[in-house]
Amino acid sequence: SFKESESGTPLAAVAEAFEELARSLETRSEDLKVSAFSDACSLVSVLFGFLGFAFKFAEMEYVSKVNDLIEASKMYDTLNNILDYDVEHDTVRKQGSHSRNLRRVRLGLDLIKALFERFLSSDECSLKEAASTAYGQVCAPFHTWAVRKAVGAGMCTLPTREQLLSRLNETEKSAPKEMRRYINACIPIIEYIDNLFLSRKISLDW
Template identity: 55%
Template structure:
């Protein structure tokens, strides 16, 4: 993976996911767990920038990405990761690599929808983009208590300007990197879905 500039989280994310998308698009190589988990770890600061409403998501996401990073020491590809859990009959077991992969993928999807909504929404408020991203991706899998806590936390969500300042970006540079992530994460998400669906595991659990 290319050397990354740690002062620019969005650029780091953009570059890492370009490389993963290139692997998916060749259709000749499987996505490896190590670069996948490393790219996913670069999204962690974004959840932190969204404040208390997404604190649960940040903690959950980081833990599951760390699990995949650990798994990468002994498992080469995402396909092999799923197949190993199928063989051990642990796919749906709490804490399994497969279960964690599915939840990390939802984190990627949430960020993509957030970016789409940010680019489509005028003004400085992040409340509407963040609410739509949460409702579309996470809410169907959460109970009433978590949904209520997130709704309350939305009132303390930072502004778009505050978020971009934390990410060391201006609106113009952020737009380029967000558009890049939207374009590259979509095929990766579909690829992960296909791994589950081709093995008749479903993706809604």
């Protein structure tokens, strides 16, 4: 269950966590630690609770990938170490590998970023529209037909924009600020993760 941070809302807590991660990347220009990264990612899963029962499966899928990275943090210090291991063993794209799960979690972060961007682009935009567009852009290209169909059906069960905001303890006035904080913090983090693959000549078309 969600523990309220001093800043109050779940969205603010998520924004805070990713800002801290982005800062560690920027100021110490350090390799991202597996533990710091997976901790921030696990915080995101609180948002699923506000989307309703149909997204239980998406939540389990996301959480299992994040938990795998938390598990990996016991053996690997940095995300670079994970990639090094999988490159050496030719398991980067192998189902269940830490590198593959990192790639999946990164898609989840990007999905939320795209959703917030849609959400901010106009207050006419319903949650269902915003989520469908974001999913189509970010995740659908990498998902099977069956998964895309299931997600499409689930979209119809999403709460309304107003319901979501009220469940998140936000308003049309307060939410945009937190969403922007998350979007801005995520940009360098997503870029950093993509570079872990690209710098090793691994394409991102999977």
